[in-house]
Structures are given as C-alpha cells and as structure tokens.
Amino acid sequence: MSLSDAVSPDAPDPYELLSWYAEMGVTEALDEAPRNHFADPAPAGERGDGQPRLRPLPGRPAAPARPMAAAATAPDDATVSAKALAREARTLDELKAALAGFEGCVLKATAKNLVFADGNPQGRVMMVGEAPGADEDRIGLPFVGRSGQLLDRMLAAIGLSRKDDVYIANMLPWRPPGNRTPTPQEVAICLPFIQRQIELADPDILVCVGGPSAQGLLGFTGILRSRGKWVEYDTGARRIPAIATLHPAYLLRQPLQKRLAWRDLRALKAALDGKN
Template sequence: MEMDSHQALAALAWQIELGADVAVGEAPVDRYALPDRMPGARAPAKPAQGAAAKAPVAAPPVVASDPLAEAEALAAGARDLPALEAALAGYEHCELKRGARNLVFADGMPGARLMIVGEAPGRDEDREGKPFVGRAGQLLDRMLAAIDLDRAESVYITNVLPWRPPQNRDPKPEEIAMMQPFLRRHIALAKPEVLVAVGNHACHALLGKRGILRLRGHWTEAEGLPCLPMTHPAYLLRNPAAKREAWADLLEIRAKLEAAAP
C-alpha cells in the first residue's frame, strides 16, 4: 500500500508519540558488548623507536610475622636472666602487654634449688611488677615458711604469663603458646633442681595437661626436671579444706629437696 507524503508524516508523528524515536539499522547492534576503546579515550602510547621496553617493577613480597617463631628467636638469644627480661619487654605480639601496667618477670633468688611457676599476674602483681604478692602470694609465703623455705633466699618464682589478663580472666591457649619459649628459657637460665607447677595453666604450659585436682601430689617431669603439680593458693583461700592436701604436697617438696641435697 502506497502512502502519500501526508500519510507518511502522520505515521511518523504517531510513532514518535509512542516513543519510537530512534531509527533501526539493517544490522543488529549488541548493546552489551564493550567497545575496544571508550569514546574520547586516548590510544596507548607506542614506545619510541629503539627505546628498550622497561619491565614492570614487582612490589616486594609482604612477609607475615610469626609470633611464635619470633618468641623462640628472642628467647634463644637471651644469655642470662636480665637479657631474657629485656627480650620479653621488647616482644610486641602479645595483646596482654597493651593493657598491663607492668611486666611481671620473677621474684626470689635466681639459682635457687626450687623454682615455682604460677599462672598469670593479678591486680596486685600487675601493680608491683612481682609475682605472688597479693593474698594468694602471702599464703604461699606462709606455706613455704612451713617447710623452712623463703623466697628471698631459697625459692625462685615466676609465672607462665608476664602480663595480667583483663579482669583476671583465664589465659588463652594462644597466649600460653607464645610465652612457652620464654618460660623454657627462663627455667634453663635459672637452673633449679626442682619445679613446682602451681595451678591448671602452669600444668598446661609445663606438662601439656590440665586437671590440677587429679594431677596434684604426683611427681612428673618437665624440662628434664622433677616437677610437682600443686593447687593454686587462690584455690586454697576459696577452699580451706584443701589445705590438708597442700600440706602433703609441701612435705613431698621438702623430701625431694632433702634427698637431692649434696
């Protein structure tokens, strides 16, 4: 059917009114295909004739720090107890350090025949920078005095963790693992003859075991030394009836020291 010019213009106006205002070509166009170059974008510059192509410079690889490996290296490098304390003070991977007031390293007589390993500092220990100085520490001093021992002369004391956990919470396994190289080096440098592991977390660090009420009173070995697990003095303060078993443990310690005396 042929249309005259008036009919063609009317049909075109009707299509424009419907929104069909773009002419359709004879070939289909893929509107989702990306062009090789965006309109207005510059073509990549060609290298100058004779210029040597420069290879892209690779960024240096990022080496992740291994907290345990660093702890082992620092501990192994300590030649004496002051150097070990300095190494601990410079160790930055334990988050407990950021919330503690002081590093709690040790107390007592270095080189003493008996070395006591506790769990972690409490509020009083964090304030004074020494292990076992609160109520539990005062009880420990009385217990040692009962078998003629004194921390100032014949006992050396440290903890698994040198920094206080927030709100005195239990140490986390990863925190104990980070501190184990320092603890092992501490024992090697202090050179005791007998170890006492006080509380669950000390047993975990030294023996790889938990369950202090089951472990206490039974001699075992840690770091090549005879080791006796004992209940923590803080537990004895909460459970006075357990002091009878603690007294038996103290007698075991005295007997072991006497048997090993030169």
Template sequence: MLREMGIELFWPTAPVRDAALVAEPARLAPERTPELAPEPATVAVPAPVRPHAPEPAAAPQRPAPAVAEAPLRQRMPGVAGMEWEALAEAVAGCRACRLCEGRTNTVFGVGDLHADWMVIGEAPGENEDLQGEPFVGQAGKLLDNMLAALGIRRGQGVYIANVLKCRPPGNRNPLPEEIAQCEPFLRRQVELVRPKIILAVGRFAVQTLLQTTEPIGKLRGRVHRYNGVPLVVTYHPAYLLRNLPDKAKAWADLCLAQQVMREGA
C-alpha cells in the same frame, strides 16, 4: 582437720581486707576451660561479569590475623641463648600478643637466680600488674607462709615466676596463643635457674607445663617433669583461701616436693 594436723600453725591466713583478692578468680575455676572465639566468616565477592565472557569468582580472602602466626623464636631469635639481663629486657619490650596493650607492668619473676626451688603460677593478677612482682596480695602472703613451713623465704632459695608475663584483662583465663608466645621466656628462666624441684600451682600453670587437660586432683601425688626438672603440682594459694580444708592436701604436696628435692630425683 587442719588444727588436728597442725597445718594452721604453718599457714595462718591473714584477715582479708580486699574481697576481690579472696574471691576465687575465674582463671582458677576447675570446671571451666578457655575457648577461642570462632573466626569471623568471610564472604567471597565475585568478579564483575562481562557480557558473553563470564569470569570465575575471586577466591575468598581470610582476614589478616591480629598477631603474626610465625613462632616467637622466628620473631625474637636468640631467646634460648639469652642471659638474665637480656631476657628481662626482651620480656619488658615484648609485644608479641595483645596482652601488651593493657598491661601496667610486665611481671618477669623474682627471687634467687640459682635457687633449688622454683614456683610457677599461671599469670599476673591486678596487684601483680601494678607492682611488677608475682604472687603479691593475700594469695602471695599465703604462698610465703607455705614456703616458710619448709624453711624457705621469698628471695632466698626460691625463684617465683608465672607462665604469662602480662595480666589477662579482668583476670580471664589465658588463651592458647598467649601461652605459646610466653612459654619460651619461661623455659629459658628454668634453664638459667636450674632448680632441683618445680612446684606448679594452679590448674592453668599445671596443664600448660605438663601439656595435659587432666585436673589437678588426678595429677597430685606424682612426680612429673618439665624441661628435665622434677615437678610437683598443687593448688593455687588463691584457691586455698576459699577452700581451707584443701590446705591439708597442699601440705602433702609440699612434703612430696621437699622429699624429691632432697633425694635429687
């Protein structure tokens, strides 16, 4: 089917040398949604009882959370007003959640700071964590080929970023609190780039940006909006490496995004 549509000419898939890059990551599995581990139960310890004068039991105490519950904007004031240099420094030094403990590099974003296109994925993987750049490896090469089919080159006319700036351990699914901590950084990046179109790739990126639990299959073919910018959803390149027939659907998504961008919707 791809040969008939000529898509294989646009998106050649290079031989995969690293099986770990081709294997569909757990974070892309459409049938699985992340669940938070239940909070440990606490047991109330009664106060000592004096003869003939019993005292009421002490109120149970909640264990202190590992991360402060205050919103990011309270702990890091001014994110909404930061320019590029300050924003990059804030991301590099961020310790708002426990992802900072295992990262090699933060993955801020890369590309044209005033691009018409913005591509947003979910989170860094192993290669991204090592290199500090989003979408590298085999999935990154496929994304570059997808953009090249539209006449776009990485670094020229497109800015690429992720919802999360640090790699989740073992490429697991992002947790809601991790997404909440990083979202102000991404929102500010969108405000600074001011793209004409956002291409959201992968289930978690799509569901995070649109605040929905609907699968990609039900969200494709429509124009959505994030922070006032038109947004089109499509499959993650890593998913397409394992599901080649869906390249045809992804090509249709790219054509829709290009049409929206040109019309200035």
C-alpha cells in the same frame, strides 16, 4: 555549672569510676548510636557524629593512649619471634630485656607492668604460676597479693623462703584484663619465654602452681588428679624433677583443700632433703 554541681553527692567519683573500668579491662566506650570505626577520623574537636568531643577538665590531663602495636602482630609470627628472642637470651637479665621489648602479645597493651620474676634465681626450687593479678600488675612482681602472702606462709611451713630458696615466675608475664583466663593463643606465644626462663634458672626442682601451669609445662589435665605426682621436666639441657600443686588462690576459696597442698609441700621438702 561545675561538674560537682551536676553530679549527685552520692554518685561515684567519675575519675575513680574510670580507673575501675580500666582495672577491669574496659578498653572502649560505646555510644548510643552506631559508629563506623573504619571511617576517616573526625576533625579535631569534633566527634564522628558531628557533636563536639568531651575535653578533659582543667587540671586533669587527658589519659595517654595505650600502644596497640602488639595487636597487629600475627599469632604465628609472634610465636616464631618469641622462640627466637628466647633462644638468643643467654642470661635471665637478657631474657627480661627481650620480654620488655617484645610486642607480639596483646596482653602487654593493657598491663601496667611486666611481671618477670621474684625470689632467688639461684634457689633450688622454681615455682611457676599462671599470670599476674591486679596486685602483681601494679607492683611488677609475682605472687604479692593475698595468694602470695599465703604462698610465703606455705613455704615457711617447710623452712623455705622466696628470698633465699625459691625463684618465682608465671606462665605469662602480663596480666590478662580483669583477671580473665588467658587464651590458648596467648599462652602459646609466651610459652617459649617461660621455658627459657626455667632453663636459665636451672633449679633442682620445678613446682607448677595451679592447673594452667601444670598443663602448659607438664601436660597435666585436672589439677586435683595430677597434683602431688612426680614427673621429669626436660629443659633440653637436663631433666628436672617436677611436681604440681594447688594454687593459693584456690586454697583461699577452698580452705579444706589445704590438706592436699600440705601433702605436696611435705613431698617437696622430702625431695629437697633427698628422702625420696
């Protein structure tokens, strides 16, 4: 009996279902009976309970196992390694290469792509969000989904474009599974890289997009209270004017708050024009 005979016509396609599970960050299937995950591996073709393993259907290659080397790195060691690698990078290309080879963050094991940056590295404005979403993870560029499209329209409203005027990155270059909130440990491990990225880009103005970015880089708490306030961000080489604003994803859920984001954009435009 074929698989199509065993499955109801109304049931979801099993391969689409598995892809959805992977997209949501599911990394392991659990059996009805308890299993000892520390036991010696079962013989080839046999499960730990003595039952035969399920084999991929003809024409459907087995999915390759994702590397999990990052999980073995101790958090403190990973942070030290991240600081050293970031400091050694002399250009943005070198920093991207360092991130691509970095194994200290577990998010790398579940992400499809490294999401480093987009836009113009020589742009006067650098924007930093939190972490990639599903669209960004698939394409490998930040802010390309619905949030990114809204961000582009917001920038265009004050005469800016990411192609010419803005350099865009995220606090974390890998997508957390299921778009979950990054852990403080994950943020701490990746922080040296975004700090070095800001230093190397050396923008005239830094814009933190959303609460996690504003907290991680500027020390703000409560984005609604802290947005629109000018502070200075110290790169170690110079101090850069910085401002926080609301994340486009939040504005999509709370469209009435676009009026606050518009105030922030006007303040950004005025600063670029030397009016404040």
